[in-house]
Amino acid sequence: MFFTMNKKEQYEEDLLRKFINPERIEKAPEGFTSRTLARIQIEAQSSVLKKGFFFKNRLPLISAAITTGFIIIALLIPASNKGSGSSTAWQYIRNLEITLPQISNDYLHNLSLPGWVSYAVTALFLLVVFDRALFVFFHKGNNP
Amino acid sequence: MDNRNDTYYIEQVLEGKINAFSYLVDRHKDKAYNLAFRICGNREEAEEIAQDAFIKAYRSLRNFRNKSSFSTWLFRIVYNTSISLVRSRKKGVLAIEEFPADAVDFLGINRNEEEAVEDYRNSLINFALQKISEDDRGLITLYYYDDLDTEEISKITGISKSGIKVRLFRARKKMADIIAKVEQKNVFYHE
Numbered sequence: 231m232f233f234t235m236n237k238k239e240q241y242e243e244d245l246l247r248k249f250i251n252p253e254r255i256e257k258a259p260e261g262f263t264s265r266t267l268a269r270i271q272i273e274a275q276s277s278v279l280k281k282g283f284f285f286k287n288r289l290p291l292i293s294a295a296i297t298t299g300f301i302i303i304a305l306l307i308p309a310s311n312k313g314s315g316s317s318t319a320w321q322y323i324r325n326l327e328i329t330l331p332q333i334s335n336d337y338l339h340n341l342s343l344p345g346w347v348s349y350a351v352t353a354l355f356l357l358v359v360f361d362r363a364l365f366v367f368f369h370k371g372n373n374p
Numbered sequence: 375m376d377n378r379n380d381t382y383y384i385e386q387v388l389e390g391k392i393n394a395f396s397y398l399v400d401r402h403k404d405k406a407y408n409l410a411f412r413i414c415g416n417r418e419e420a421e422e423i424a425q426d427a428f429i430k431a432y433r434s435l436r437n438f439r440n441k442s443s444f445s446t447w448l449f450r451i452v453y454n455t456s457i458s459l460v461r462s463r464k465k466g467v468l469a470i471e472e473f474p475a476d477a478v479d480f481l482g483i484n485r486n487e488e489e490a491v492e493d494y495r496n497s498l499i500n501f502a503l504q505k506i507s508e509d510d511r512g513l514i515t516l517y518y519y520d521d522l523d524t525e526e527i528s529k530i531t532g533i534s535k536s537g538i539k540v541r542l543f544r545a546r547k548k549m550a551d552i553i554a555k556v557e558q559k560n561v562f563y564h565e
Binding site for chain 1: 392393395396399400403404405406407408411412417420421424425428429432433492495496498499514518519520521543546547549550553554
């Protein structure tokens with residue numbers, strides 16, 4: 231006992247001990263474990279769906295970021311490497327002396343397409359490759 | 375039941391083996407359910423609370439730091455959930471004023487006297503528990519049914535050790551008075 235009791239307190243203690251049988255606890259109803267596990271299974275599945283916006287949309291977001299990068303590069307670095315901008319970013323990029331490769335569409339003899347179409351098709355192709363690569367990378371743990 | 379300790383199963387669950395959690399549920403379900411039942415006094419709600427506690431524990435298993443045992447951590451969830459539920463529905467429940475039975479009422483056709491007395495005592499304890507505060511019901515359950523010391527009860531309830539002693543003293547006195555009153559009226563029951 232955790233402290234000394236007087237007679238009345240001892241009587242109360244004994245009375246409760248007489249009435250409370252620790253072996254007679256209220257047992258969980260039958261099937262409790264399976265019902266709880268079933269709820270946990272549902273919880274585990276829905277928690278994947280409940281993950282945040284950025285996690286759920288990580289593939290399109292990364293793709294969008296890469297696309298934006300391409301567009302910015304395309305805008306800032308024309309094929310001739312002659313920009314009119316004078317910002318620090320532009321100066322820095324120009325100093326890198328990067329140019330987009332010249333893409334020839336001579337093989338399309340009968341079609342007169344604007345020059346940017348070749349770049350757009352190439353960018354699209356690269357995006358598809360990136361998308362597949364990212365998909366494989368992020369889903370590699372999901373397969374048994 | 376497997377004899378491996380809780381930590382082993384917790385690690386298994388954290389490695390993605392959800393079914394390992396069933397061992398933890400099996401091991402602790404009765405005490406968790408008993409605590410919930412003694413506090414809320416309703417079997418359906420007790421099951422709901424105990425299940426919710428296990429689910430909350432599962433969700434937070436990664437945050438479990440082994441500072442206390444899994445059972446202490448689980449009981450803390452059960453205790454807090456039960457008390458919140460009782461407080462939220464307090465105004466809507468009418469408590470029974472008089473204990474509605476005596477030992478004879480528990481004597482069924484196919485039952486022996488010993489079982490009837492046990493049932494009577496259990497019901498009387500449940501009746502007396504409903505006459506004390508929900509926090510005290512939890513303390514009584516943890517102290518008498520689970521045989522925990524004040525330090526362990528303190529970890530579960532967040533009440534100081536001295537506070538637990540005082541509250542246990544008052545709760546025990548009140549319950550003993552209720553039991554004694556019922557016993558005085560109960561002319562059919564003899565030790």
